[in-house]
Amino acid sequence: xxxxxxxxxxxxxxxxxxxxxxxxxxxxxxxxxxxxxxxxxxxxxxxxxxxxxxxxxxxxxxxxxxxxxxxxxxxxxxxx
Amino acid sequence: xxxxxxxxxxxxxxxxxxxxxxxxxxxxxxxxxxxxxxxxxxxxxxxxxxxxxxxxxxxxxxxxxxxxxxxxxxxxxxxxxxxxxxxxxxxxxxxxxxxxxxxxxxxxxxxxxxxxxxxxxxxxxxxxxxxxxxxxxxxxxxxxxxxxxxxxxxxxxxxxxxxxxxxxxxxxxxxxxxxxxxxxxxxxxxxxxxxxxxxxxxxxxxxxxxxxxxxxxxxxxxxxxxxxxxxxxxxxxxxxxxxxxxxxxxxxxxxxx
Amino acid sequence: xxxxxxxxxxxxxxxxxxxxxxxxxxxxxxxxxxxxxxxxxxxxxxxxxxxxxxxxxxxxxxxxxxxxxxxxxxxxxxxxxxxxxxxxxxxxxxxxxxxxxxxxxxxxxxxxxxxxxxxxxxxxxxxxxxxxxxxxxxxxxxxxxxxxxxxxxxxxxxxxxxxxxxxxxxxxxxxxxxxxxxxxxxxxxxxxxxxxxxxxxxxxxxxxxxxxxxxxxxxxxxxxxxxxxxxxxxxxxxxxxxxxxxxxxxxxxxxxxxxxxxxxxxxxxxxxxxxxxxxxxxxxxxxxxxxxxxxxxxxxxxxxxxxxxxxxxxxxxxxxxxxxxxxxxxxxxxxxxxxxxxxxxxxxxxxxxxxxxxxxxxxxxxxxxxxxxxxxxxxxxxxxxxxxxxxxxxxxxxxxxxxxxxxxxxxxxxxxxxxxxxxxxxxxxxxxxxxxxxxxxxxxxxxxxxxxxxxxxxxxxxxxxxxx
Numbered sequence: 001x002x003x004x005x006x007x008x009x010x011x012x013x014x015x016x017x018x019x020x021x022x023x024x025x026x027x028x029x030x031x032x033x034x035x036x037x038x039x040x041x042x043x044x045x046x047x048x049x050x051x052x053x054x055x056x057x058x059x060x061x062x063x064x065x066x067x068x069x070x071x072x073x074x075x076x077x078x079x080x
Numbered sequence: 081x082x083x084x085x086x087x088x089x090x091x092x093x094x095x096x097x098x099x100x101x102x103x104x105x106x107x108x109x110x111x112x113x114x115x116x117x118x119x120x121x122x123x124x125x126x127x128x129x130x131x132x133x134x135x136x137x138x139x140x141x142x143x144x145x146x147x148x149x150x151x152x153x154x155x156x157x158x159x160x161x162x163x164x165x166x167x168x169x170x171x172x173x174x175x176x177x178x179x180x181x182x183x184x185x186x187x188x189x190x191x192x193x194x195x196x197x198x199x200x201x202x203x204x205x206x207x208x209x210x211x212x213x214x215x216x217x218x219x220x221x222x223x224x225x226x227x228x229x230x231x232x233x234x235x236x237x238x239x240x241x242x243x244x245x246x247x248x249x250x251x252x253x254x255x256x257x258x259x260x261x262x263x264x265x266x267x268x269x270x271x272x273x274x275x276x277x278x279x280x281x282x283x284x285x286x287x288x289x290x291x292x293x294x295x296x297x298x299x300x301x302x303x304x305x306x307x308x309x310x311x312x313x314x315x316x317x318x319x320x321x322x323x324x325x326x327x328x329x330x331x332x333x334x335x336x337x
Numbered sequence: 338x339x340x341x342x343x344x345x346x347x348x349x350x351x352x353x354x355x356x357x358x359x360x361x362x363x364x365x366x367x368x369x370x371x372x373x374x375x376x377x378x379x380x381x382x383x384x385x386x387x388x389x390x391x392x393x394x395x396x397x398x399x400x401x402x403x404x405x406x407x408x409x410x411x412x413x414x415x416x417x418x419x420x421x422x423x424x425x426x427x428x429x430x431x432x433x434x435x436x437x438x439x440x441x442x443x444x445x446x447x448x449x450x451x452x453x454x455x456x457x458x459x460x461x462x463x464x465x466x467x468x469x470x471x472x473x474x475x476x477x478x479x480x481x482x483x484x485x486x487x488x489x490x491x492x493x494x495x496x497x498x499x500x501x502x503x504x505x506x507x508x509x510x511x512x513x514x515x516x517x518x519x520x521x522x523x524x525x526x527x528x529x530x531x532x533x534x535x536x537x538x539x540x541x542x543x544x545x546x547x548x549x550x551x552x553x554x555x556x557x558x559x560x561x562x563x564x565x566x567x568x569x570x571x572x573x574x575x576x577x578x579x580x581x582x583x584x585x586x587x588x589x590x591x592x593x594x595x596x597x598x599x600x601x602x603x604x605x606x607x608x609x610x611x612x613x614x615x616x617x618x619x620x621x622x623x624x625x626x627x628x629x630x631x632x633x634x635x636x637x638x639x640x641x642x643x644x645x646x647x648x649x650x651x652x653x654x655x656x657x658x659x660x661x662x663x664x665x666x667x668x669x670x671x672x673x674x675x676x677x678x679x680x681x682x683x684x685x686x687x688x689x690x691x692x693x694x695x696x697x698x699x700x701x702x703x704x705x706x707x708x709x710x711x712x713x714x715x716x717x718x719x720x721x722x723x724x725x726x727x728x729x730x731x732x733x734x735x736x737x738x739x740x741x742x743x744x745x746x747x748x749x750x751x752x753x754x755x756x757x758x759x760x761x762x763x764x765x766x767x768x769x770x771x772x773x774x775x776x777x778x779x780x781x782x783x784x785x786x787x788x789x790x791x792x793x794x795x796x797x798x799x800x801x802x803x804x805x
Contacts (some may be wrong), residue, residue, distance in 0.1 A: 028165060028166070028541075028618070029618065029619050029621070031163070031165045031367075032160070032165075032621050033621065034368065034371045034372075035160045035161040035163065035165075035198070035371065036160055036195065036621070036623075037194065037195045037198065037375055039368070039371060039372045039375055040372070041372075042375075047398075048401065048402070048405060050405060050410075050504050050505055050507065050508065051405060051406065051407045051410040051411060051505055052508045053508075054507070054508050054511070055504060055507050055508070055517070055620055055622070057405075057504065057624055061192060061194045061195045062191060062192040062194070062195075063192045063195055063623065063625075064623065064624040064625075064626075065621065065622070065623055065624070066500075066504050066507075066620065066621075066622040066623075066624055067619065067620065067621060067622075068507070068511065068619050068620050070619055071619040071620075071621070111623065112497075112623060112625040117631070120634065120638070125641075136538060136769070136770050136772070137538075138538070161371075163367075163370075163371070166541070191626065193382050193385070193386050194375075194378050194379060194382040194386075195378070197377075197378035197381055197382060198374055198375055198378050201374055201377055201378060202374060216628075219626070219628065223395070224388065224389035224390065225386060225387070225388055225389070226386070226387045226389065227385055227386050227387075228384075228385045228386075228387075231384060231385045232381070232385045235381045235384060235385060236381070246628075246631055271377075273373070273374060273377050274373070274377060275369070275370065275373040276369055276372075276373055278362055278366070278369060279366065279369055279370060279373060282355075282358045282359075282362075282366065285354070285358065286351060286354060286355055286358075289347065289350070289351050289354070290351055292347075293347055293348055293351065304355070305370060307351060307352055307355035307356075308355050308358060308359050308366050308367075308370070309359075309366070309367045309370055310356070310359055310366075310367060312352075315348060315352060318348070319348070
């Protein structure tokens with residue numbers, strides 16, 4: 001799947017937040033992300049990155065979810 | 081008669097041996113909400129673990145007595161939703177739906193209610209015999225999160241019990257509420273979910289046919305939503321559990337869709 | 338037209354209709370359904386939940402900053418793991434000794450009863466010296482460390498720390514096309530490989546789950562630690578001045594453990610690129626807030642679970658193994674026991690990999706339970722006809738030296754112990770979890786091949802270089 005060059009969760013620096021515009025993932029991964037509440041319109045904040053930079057921990061709906069950058073790249077956010 | 085049938089279904093399909101007259105309660109909730117703490121608090125040491133039949137998914141069952149009535153608490157795997165895309169979700173969904181527990185206890189985390197409500201609302205679409213337990217109230221207090229519980233109960237239409245299971249708070253009320261719902265002393269009208277127009281229209285088209293087929297064994301709206309979600313495994317589940325005559329050809333047709 | 342409509346057919350029709358609708362809408366209906374449910378949830382939460390002002394950064398954010406930081410994250414992890422090992426090993430010593438005393442005292446009682454009953458010597462041998470002894474052994478060796486390790490581990494889990502471990506380690510696993518949660522299954526494996534195999538359920542992707550399952554054996558479990566420690570203490574410790582003995586032995590053990598971890602990564606990588614090829618699924622890991630666990634309840638529950646497990650294993654696996662071992666060691670064909678005969682046959686192969694026939698045979702007979710490997714070895718060496726253990730390390734060292742042990746034998750034994758096939762309980766678990774004989778067989782074969790290969794290379798290289 002070619003990632004469009006829109007802004008994504010992976011582009012958020014630690015401490016910044018964005019609102020999800022689209023989820024360009026497939027299959028089970030997509031369902032899991034949506035089930036966790038990361039649906040279009042949701043506010044997501046980048047909390048921290050692992051010691052080597054990947055995965056990245058995000059706060060969404062007052063919970064913390066860690067994603068690898070390859071998945072975070074495909075969750076697009078509205079420009080800010 | 082109904083009781084014996086239920087006993088048989090529980091035994092054969094879910095590997096659960098419920099004694100006659102024992103109230104069966106399903107325990108659902110997100111991972112990390114303290115579901116095990118609630119389970120342990122209610123059942124103490126009277127529990128045993130195993131697997132769900134034919135699956136490598138943990139199953140824990142425990143018993144307790146309240147007001148001289150026996151209860152069997154079945155711990156379902158922790159899931160974020162029961163739209164059933166993983167084996168764990170299927171197991172949870174199948175049990176709540178076809179195991180016909182007397183009550184389903186959904187444990188929520190008070191510190192992230194929104195995401196937890198996702199599961200609770202889905203469960204409420206399957207069965208009206210739901211008790212919502214808002215756990216980790218002590219954590220919520222620490223984080224300055226306040227929850228208007230009566231308002232929540234009004235919004236949901238099912239009993240809501242606040243607990244801090246780790247500290248033993250709220251457990252008596254929980255037992256009492258489970259008792260009332262299981263015995264039928266307290267009936268609920270759960271909030272009906274409102275979907276967007278496209279979905280509602282689609283559901284309306286399917287509900288009449290479904291109602292005719294399933295009679296009143298299941299909530300037809302929920303069945304319609306499952307089908308619209310593309311949940312093929314659900315058809316197989318329905319056939320197996322409601323014991324409709326299964327023709328291999330028909331199953332193939334469904335699989336081919 | 339008959340009034341009975343075949344329910345199934347109509348169900349198919351409903352499905353078809355549903356599918357038509359589903360595929361005719363612009364956006365996926367499934368996504369809309371999920372969004373709608375959340376919309377309902379949001380609406381309710383907005384009315385019902387109030388967040389009052391929070392302090393600047395709560396203590397758990399600060400804790401996370403440290404535990405997942407570049408500077409402290411990894412060292413703290415290693416330190417914690419080391420601490421758990423140390424507490425387990427040290428803490429288990431006294432209880433192990435106590436339980437051993439009780440159980441072996443009871444053995445004498447059993448012997449008395451057998452004598453009183455006028456039972457034949459062989460019956461006493463099989464049941465008391467073989468079966469009961471092995472059982473007593475396993476219980477006294479395994480129960481205390483498990484009773485310490487597992488509660489500690491569960492404590493960390495309930496605290497919320499373990500997901501942070503997966504978070505820190507994920508990138509390493511990603512490079513092997515595996516899942517960060519494998520770090521957790523490995524940690525479980527340190528306690529008991531059987532528990533490690535079962536814990537692989539936390540990995541969602543079947544492919545990655547299998548990788549974790551097949552490599553779990555490369556972390557040494559509580560049952561193998563006594564063997565490793567004994568050999569390390571004797572040989573490596575013995576070569577250094579007394580005050581450095583424990584330090585050096587600890588270093589050796591740490592090296593062995595790190596080797597095991599390295600092997601895990603190497604084999605995971607290999608599997609991902611050969612028989613378990615496939616795209617890595619992406620990690621979705623919840624990091625729950627830190628919470629103080631119910632320490633009392635955890636210890637209590639863990640203790641009961643582990644005790645039951647050890648007892649079951651002792652009775653089902655170890656006891657029969659003990660009986661069989663006694664028979665092999667006491668039935669003579671010519672002037673050698675069967676045990677000695679088989680050891681003789683195995684000698685050429687064993688020598689090639691730096692061991693001797695008795696050592697390899699001890700490992701083979703230790704399939705049901707790794708803890709009985711050293712007792713069986715001593716039994717063979719001393720032809721005592723019964724499994725024994727020696728109280729002092731010096732005695733043990735002397736026996737081994739008397740039977741031709743060199744530093745190479747020690748090294749190869751430790752390597753073999755680390756890498757060889759899983760114990761019977763673990764294999765059974767592997768079968769239950771994988772549901773396939775093929776993968777279970779591979780979980781046996783892969784470690785075996787690696788153990789033989791590594792020991793072969795080490796032994797031959799050392800000899801060629803004239804070091805042994």
